[in-house]
Amino acid sequence: MAAPVPVPSTHREVRLTARPGGGPRPDRFEVAEVPVPVPRHGQVLVRNRLTRVGAVTRTLMEDAAGVLPMSPYAPGRALWAPALGEVVTAPGTRLGPGDLVRHQLGWREYAVIEADDARRVDPALWPDPAACLSQGFAGWLAVVRAAAVQPGDTVFVTGAAGGAGSIAGQFARLRGAGRVIGSTGSRRKADYLVGTLGFDATVVRGEAPIEEQLRAAAPEGIDVLVDTVGGEQLRAALALARRGARCVVIGALSAQARGGTTAEVPVDTLALFSGGITLRGLTTADHRDAVPRWEEQFSRGLRAGVLTFPHTRLRGIERAPRALGELLDGHHIGTVLVES
Incomplete structure (x- = not known):
């Protein structure tokens, strides 16, 4: 001691x-x-x-x-x-x-x-x-517990260069996702996502409409959304959600950055139920039981060099x-x- x-x-x-x-x-x-x-x-x-x-x-x-x-x-x-x-x-x-x-x-x-x-x-x-x-616990929960990413899934992570999104993308890849797409706010971050974290494609805010970029990156639609941003990016993801898509909201940075305490987004409920699409909010406070498992998987991945x-x-x-x-x-x- x-x-x-x-x-x-x-x-x-x-x-x-x-x-x-x-x-x-x-x-x-x-x-x-x-x-x-x-x-x-x-x-x-x-x-x-x-x-x-x-x-x-x-x-x-x-x-x-x-x-x-x-x-x-x-x-x-x-x-x-x-x-x-x-x-x-x-x-x-x-x-x-x-x-x-x-x-x-x-x-x-x-x-x-x-x-x-x-x-x-x-x-x-x-x-x-x-x-x-x-901050990756929230991203891990979204990928592993809430959306249960499966081999071959196309996964879209908004705010992918942030603390939660950067971990969500890495775990999606480890679980066998067929394509991982991340949104971010600059070309510098986009290059980091692809070159360092192994994302397949990126959507860069401000370069073109988000939905247009996402359609080009995922022409067949998306199976999983991990959303930390909300706003236009959530709307675009829902527009491209495939049948049975699992959408998990773990943040609302587009509103939080301005100090907002509400983050409203129009949702087509007809599209949700007809497509069997789930839209779920998730907070880490409701999943404290998963902390030991998260820490074990994250620390093991860091030691093995398969996660950063x-x-x-x-x-x-x-x-x-x-x-x-x-x-x-x-x-x-x-x-x-x-x-x-």
């Missing part, structure tokens, strides 16, 4: 100063210096190493109560998000100094969490422990608000992590 390390008297945390009412401008955040919290018996003091920044952060900045299966952020208080940290001290628990744990109190340098809320991370399972913060963990690392907790803006503007590939 590692020896205790000195703990400073203060640390930094990122707070929401006011609800955005538009884009997540810098003046909606503050980096506050506050005392390092002291754990009680049964609690764990963690030195955070990485915080995950995701599109859901933008939605939680609004008064989104009831929209998501989690409470929105409160102005004047620190934000929170999945984080990877190192245990400093954990009186009365089975954790010890130096243990790595995953928890939900990111956006700060130190955190005190209940022992039951700290999930131990085994470094031996992960070529890079940062991978335990992957696309991610971007940015240094400094003060960089987190900017990282969120950059993510929403489409600058980064994969899961976005901020080192602290």
